[in-house]
Amino acid sequence: MIFTQAEFMLFFAVVLIAAWACRGRDQRNVLLLIASYYFYAHWDIRFCGLLMFSTLVDYLAGRRIDRSDDGATRERWLILSVSTNLGVLGFFKYCNFFIESISSAIDPLGINVATLPILLPVGISFFTFQTMSYTIDIYRRKISSIDRPLDFALYVAFFPQLVAGPIVRARELLPQLAEVPKWSGRKFYGGFQQLLRGSVKKVLIADRLGEMADIVFAGPELYSGATLWIAAIAYAGQIYYDFSGYSDMAIGAAKMLGYRFPANFRHPYLATSMNDFWHRWHITLSRWLRDYLYIPLGGSHAGKSSTYRNLMITMTLGGLWHGAAWTFVLWGIWHGMALCAQRFVGISLRRPLGWVITISVVLIGWILFRSPDMPSAARFVEGMLRWQHGIDWFPPLTIIAILMMIAEHAAWTTPLRRAMRLPADAWYSPIATAMMLWALVLYAPQGFHPFVYFQF
Amino acid sequence: MLTRWLSGAMIGTLVIAATSPIFVRSYLPREINRGVWALSAGQSYRWRSEGYATTSIGPHGMPGKTTTRSHEDARRVALWGDSQAEGVCVADEQKIFALAQSASQNRLCVFPLAQSGDRANDWIGQMEWSEQQLGVTDHVFLIAELSDLQMNQPASPTPSPWTQWASSHLPAFVIASIRNLATDDGDMPRKLRFRPGPVRSSIRSADDVQSTAVSGADRSECLRALRRKAVGSITIIYAPKLPQVVDGKVKSIDGEDSDFGQLVQSAIDSNISVIDLRDEMRHSAARNQWPHGFHNGQIGSGHLNVVGNQIIAHAIADRLR
Numbered sequence: 001m002i003f004t005q006a007e008f009m010l011f012f013a014v015v016l017i018a019a020w021a022c023r024g025r026d027q028r029n030v031l032l033l034i035a036s037y038y039f040y041a042h043w044d045i046r047f048c049g050l051l052m053f054s055t056l057v058d059y060l061a062g063r064r065i066d067r068s069d070d071g072a073t074r075e076r077w078l079i080l081s082v083s084t085n086l087g088v089l090g091f092f093k094y095c096n097f098f099i100e101s102i103s104s105a106i107d108p109l110g111i112n113v114a115t116l117p118i119l120l121p122v123g124i125s126f127f128t129f130q131t132m133s134y135t136i137d138i139y140r141r142k143i144s145s146i147d148r149p150l151d152f153a154l155y156v157a158f159f160p161q162l163v164a165g166p167i168v169r170a171r172e173l174l175p176q177l178a179e180v181p182k183w184s185g186r187k188f189y190g191g192f193q194q195l196l197r198g199s200v201k202k203v204l205i206a207d208r209l210g211e212m213a214d215i216v217f218a219g220p221e222l223y224s225g226a227t228l229w230i231a232a233i234a235y236a237g238q239i240y241y242d243f244s245g246y247s248d249m250a251i252g253a254a255k256m257l258g259y260r261f262p263a264n265f266r267h268p269y270l271a272t273s274m275n276d277f278w279h280r281w282h283i284t285l286s287r288w289l290r291d292y293l294y295i296p297l298g299g300s301h302a303g304k305s306s307t308y309r310n311l312m313i314t315m316t317l318g319g320l321w322h323g324a325a326w327t328f329v330l331w332g333i334w335h336g337m338a339l340c341a342q343r344f345v346g347i348s349l350r351r352p353l354g355w356v357i358t359i360s361v362v363l364i365g366w367i368l369f370r371s372p373d374m375p376s377a378a379r380f381v382e383g384m385l386r387w388q389h390g391i392d393w394f395p396p397l398t399i400i401a402i403l404m405m406i407a408e409h410a411a412w413t414t415p416l417r418r419a420m421r422l423p424a425d426a427w428y429s430p431i432a433t434a435m436m437l438w439a440l441v442l443y444a445p446q447g448f449h450p451f452v453y454f455q456f
Numbered sequence: 457m458l459t460r461w462l463s464g465a466m467i468g469t470l471v472i473a474a475t476s477p478i479f480v481r482s483y484l485p486r487e488i489n490r491g492v493w494a495l496s497a498g499q500s501y502r503w504r505s506e507g508y509a510t511t512s513i514g515p516h517g518m519p520g521k522t523t524t525r526s527h528e529d530a531r532r533v534a535l536w537g538d539s540q541a542e543g544v545c546v547a548d549e550q551k552i553f554a555l556a557q558s559a560s561q562n563r564l565c566v567f568p569l570a571q572s573g574d575r576a577n578d579w580i581g582q583m584e585w586s587e588q589q590l591g592v593t594d595h596v597f598l599i600a601e602l603s604d605l606q607m608n609q610p611a612s613p614t615p616s617p618w619t620q621w622a623s624s625h626l627p628a629f630v631i632a633s634i635r636n637l638a639t640d641d642g643d644m645p646r647k648l649r650f651r652p653g654p655v656r657s658s659i660r661s662a663d664d665v666q667s668t669a670v671s672g673a674d675r676s677e678c679l680r681a682l683r684r685k686a687v688g689s690i691t692i693i694y695a696p697k698l699p700q701v702v703d704g705k706v707k708s709i710d711g712e713d714s715d716f717g718q719l720v721q722s723a724i725d726s727n728i729s730v731i732d733l734r735d736e737m738r739h740s741a742a743r744n745q746w747p748h749g750f751h752n753g754q755i756g757s758g759h760l761n762v763v764g765n766q767i768i769a770h771a772i773a774d775r776l777r
Contacts, residue, residue, distance in 0.1 A: 006637075007648050041652035215754055219704025222756075391701070391746065393755040396508075430464020431471070438472040441633045443479060447641040 001042040002450055003195075003249040004203055011039065012253060019257055025180050029154050032257070039159040040122075047121040050088065055156045057084045058131040059149055065138045066145035074139055081135040085128040092124055097324030123163030125321055129288055131156055134170040136292055143171045151177045160253040164246050164451055166264040167284040173259065181258025189424045191255030193433075197422075198248030200436050205401050206242035207449045209234040212398040217370050220380040225387030227394065228380060234398050236366050237405045240269065242452045243282070267412050269362070272354035274338045277362060289318050307343065312336040322369070327377060331368045334361075476629035479504055483631045485623040486615050489517045490582050490589075493615055494571065502628075506753030507545035507761065516590075518568050520548035524590060526565030531776055533566045534586045536579040537598035540695070540760050541570035545750055550762045552598070555769030560777045567592065573612050575604045576678045581611075583685040593688040594776055598768060600696050602712050602719060605678045672715070676722040683726040691775055692723060695733040695768055697748055699741045701756030708738055731771050740767060 001008045015035045022028035041048050061081035065074045096115040103113040134155075137143045146152050155173050216223050216231035223231070247264035254261045264283050271277035278286045297310040312333070319332015338361045364381065371377035383390075411420060422429040482502040486493040494517025495501060501511045501519065514522040519542055526532060535541055535553055543551040553566035567590055569582060579597065586592040599605060622631050640646045649655070682690055694716060699708040710716065716732070723730045737747045740763060741756070747764030749755040760768070 006646070007650060010648070011650075038652070042650075044654045045652040046654075215701075215704070217704075219701065222701060222704065222706065389744070391744065391755050394751055396752050427460070427464070430461045431468040434465040434468025435471055438469060438629070438633070441636055442472070442476065442629055444636065446636075 001039060003246065003253070004199055004444075004449075007042070011035070016256060020183065022180070025178070026150065028180055029150050029177060032159075033150065033154045033157060036154065036157040036159040036162060040157065040162060043122050044119070046119075050092075050121055050124070051127065051157055052153075054085065054088060054127060054131055055153050057081060058135055058156070059146075059152045061135050062138050062145040062152075063147070065135060078135055078139045082132055085132045089124060089128045092118055092120055094320075094324045101326075126165045126167055127156055127162060129167050129285075129321075130161075130169075133167070133288060133292060137170060143174075146170075146174055148178075158254075158259075160250040160257075161261060164243070164250070165282075165284055166247055166250065166261050167288050168261055172262060176259050183258070186424065187258070188256055190421075191252045191257075193422050193429075194248050194252030194255060196252070196433065196436055198245040198250075198252055199440055201241040201245030201248060202451070203245075203440055203444045203449075205404055206238045206240075206245055206452075207445045208397050208401040209238040209241070209405075210449065210452075211445060212393075212395050213238050213370065216393075217372070217376075217380070220371075220376065220383050221388075222390050223383070223388075224390040224392045225384055227390070227392060228384045228388070230394065230398065230402070232363055232367055232380070232384065233402055235370050236269070236363055237402060239366065239369075239452055240265070241405070246451045267409055269359060269409055270355070270413065271358050271362075272351055273358055274335065274342050274361060277358055278335075278339070285318070285321070289314050293317065304343075308340045311339050311343070315339065327368050327371055327374060330374065330377075331365050334365050334368060338365075473627060473629055476627075476632075477502065480628050480632045481505060482628050483623040483626075484513075485620045487517075490569070490585050492571070492574075492578060492582060492612065495519070501544060503544040505545070506750035506758050508752065509545055509547050511544050511551075512548055516569075517571075519544055519571075520551045521553055521566075521568055524567070527562050530563055530565040531593055532591045533564050533594045533596055533772070533776060534583070534590070534592040535566050535568050535570055535596050535598065535772075536574070537570035538574050538600065538604060539570075539572035540600045541598040542568070542572050543760065543765060544572075545759050546762055546765065550765060552760075552765045552769050552772070555765055556772040559766075559769050559773035563777055564773060566596075566772070570598065571612070575609050575612075576606060576682070577609050578612055580681055580685050583682070587687055595682075595686050595688060595690045596772055596776075597682075597690070597692045599692055599694050602675070602696075602715050605675050605719070607674060607678045607681060672718045672722070675715075675719055676725070679719075679722050679726040679728055683728060689776075690726075690728045691772075692719075692728060692730045693733060693768060693771055694719075694730060695737060695747075695760070695764070697757075698734055698737050699746075699756070700748065701754065706741075706756070708741075710734055729775070731775060733767060733771055736767050736771075737764070740764075 001011065015032070018031055019028055022031055037048055037051070040051060058081050061077045061084075064077040065081075068074050068077070095118055099113055099115050103111075103115075106113070134143075134152075138145050146155075151174060154177055155168075155170060158168075158173070161168055213231050213235040216227060217235065220228060220231075244265040251261045251263070262284055266280040266283070268277050268280035271280050294310055294314040297313060298306050299310060300307040315336030316329060316332045319328045319330070319335070322328045322331070367380050368374075368377050371380060382388075408420075411417065419426065419428070422432055481504045482500070484495050484499050484501055487496050488494075489496075495513045497513055497515050497517065499513045501513055503509050503511065511519045512522055513519060515524055533556070535556075541552060548554060551568060553568040556566045557564055567586065569579075569586060571578070583595060586595075622634075635643075638646055696710055696712065698710055699706050701707075720730050720732075740747050745763045746756045746761070747767055748760055749758045750761055753759075
């Protein structure tokens with residue numbers, strides 16, 4: 001069940017009505033927990049066991065760490081929690097990747113290793129990171145453990161953020177789950193508009209851009225240089241509007257239920273440096289990597305060479321987090337190198353030049369990210385730079401979607417930014433809302449288009 | 457507040473109604489003409505899927521041809537086929553019939569009688585009529601899929617009363633919205649699933665697969681039926697979807713090559729001439745002139761475009777001129 005399907009809309013309508021009809025906190029949290037497990041079971045009921053296991057281990061580990069004053073005991077329970085989460089993630093997500101990599105390395109020796117029939121549970125990368133942050137924060141004494149297993153189970157499984165984030169910290173959500181939210185018509189309206197805005201981003205922009213990107217990335221050698229450039233820009237737009245659309249829908253749905261999630265995107269393509277880009281792109285992952293990987297490694301406080309090393313480790317693992325393929329690793333390394341280069345040069349470039357360099361680095365990164373393998377990525381970049389001869393394909397709807405992307409980014413830098421949120425008291429809000437609803441029904445591409453980040 | 461939202465919703469709907477013709481295809485009621493359900497003469501049919509084009513519907517529901525008159529010495533040719541021959545993705549002057557007339561310097565008068573979804577049974581039912589009413593002396597069949605040359609197929613479905621009513625009374629954007637909500641990809645009724653997963657994918661049975669295969673005997677019988685129904689000459693133009701870009705690869709090999717060989721033999725036996733345009737299509741694509749596909753769809757996939765129509769039109773003109 002994905003947010004743009006009719007099933008979700010009906011499911012969400014029922015949950016919304018039932019949740020606001022609940023008087024007590026426990027009643028409401030039980031309802032939301034059952035709804036969240038049903039939401040997850042809609043993909044595959046077998047995944048629910050894993051979710052329960054992860055919840056149980058981290059709940060118990062959190063309690064033990066919090067209750068103990070003995071450093072060794074606390075550390076033991078933290079190691080158990082982290083290794084369980086990483087073990088689950090490693091087995092389900094990376095096991096076959098490592099088997100395939102080893103297999104191809106030893107293939108010249110005539111040894112073949114078969115991969116395992118493992119199904120990747122949806123959202124595993126998100127909920128394992130979320131639960132790890134809980135036990136690590138307790139270990140660091142930033143938060144106390146929760147004594148209500150129901151609230152913790154809901155924190156882990158809460159359906160708006162379960163399968164693709166935002167990665168919400170325990171200290172952000174658990175206090176909200178401890179009480180029944182107060183009804184606010186203004187917040188409900190704001191949540192609805194954000195949900196609607198996210199749907200428009202996903203269905204009308206990302207899916208349209210994806211139609212072209214999918215086809216061209218499947219065979220870049222067939223297309224002309226101009227078509228490759230448009231496809232690369234289209235993919236940059238697709239992944240941004242797909243993921244930020246999902247985030248908007250998740251944040252909007254949670255807001256309609258009375259909860260607040262952190263923002264996940266701030267128009268990253270307006271960034272004027274790589275550092276700026278990572279403060280705007282997938283913010284909840286960036287800060288997770290910063291707080292639980294980069295800073296523990298030493299951050300930028302232990303000399304220049306250590307900083308470069310820490311950046312490279314963080315970004316490489318960040319790349320690997322996205323998917324079990326060498327192209328993702330290379331994408332992480334590429335971004336790590338860009339961040340190191342920026343730090344090495346040490347000057348902040350003026351706006352137009354900084355933006356051009358940043359967007360170029362990001363665009364090349366997306367080609368690595370999207371291509372099925374490295375030779376294909378190399379052919380894509382080569383075709384763009386050589387302006388190769390081939391099929392000239394300029395789909396009008398893709399070009400319109402790209403123009404919409406440019407217009408939306410330009411408008412965000414002006415006072416129109418507030419108007420784009422469609423305030424309830426503005427005269428144009430009903431008109432724009434009606435147009436968006438009609439457009440979603442009329443112009444949605446046919447077929448099933450899952451969110452790109454679901455595969456991570 | 458409520459008034460503001462209701463009036464705002466109405467204005468928003470009006471804006472969508474005014475702009476939707478740019479992106480939404482038109483829906484027209486059909487009427488019985490030449491024994492089949494066809495669009496009514498005098499109407500305009502807007503196609504907005506792969507290519508953006510408006511087609512004027514002529515007499516007898518002919519797409520793009522608004523008159524049955526021709527030069528006195530012109531040969532009168534009926535063009536049969538499915539949506540590939542119908543050509544609603546391109547403007548009227550770029551349709552096969554118009555290009556063939558132009559290529560023959562109007563020594564041919566081509567009647568576009570093809571309709572989307574038509575197959576042998578549909579054509580056979582209209583051939584006698586075309587000779588008697590339009591004075592057709594030559595029949596050209598544009599075949600993209602050999603399975604269309606098969607007898608005992610169900611006739612094209614009769615439009616439902618609801619479809620006819622909606623096409624006559626409702627604006628296109630409302631019909632398109634209802635269709636999008638009620639149907640899934642491939643025009644199947646939308647089914648909602650609320651039971652937990654995983655979903656078992658349905659596997660086609662061997663019987664299902666075999667049911668689409670056409671035997672050589674079926675095809676021979678079909679050609680004989682075509683021959684029996686026509687006094688004039690019959691020409692089959694074979695132009696499958698080749699070459700095609702599928703999953704990033706160019707597919708140039710015709711999977712129906714051996715069936716086509718059988719078809720040629722059966723055609724000779726039935727005194728039907730066959731034109732094979734596969735090589736011309738391949739050569740055209742090799743020059744980066746792809747015969748199929750549109751910018752709004754995918755170049756190298758889908759319906760015939762102007763390049764493809766020109767290849768076919770020249771083949772018709774060269775054969776019948």
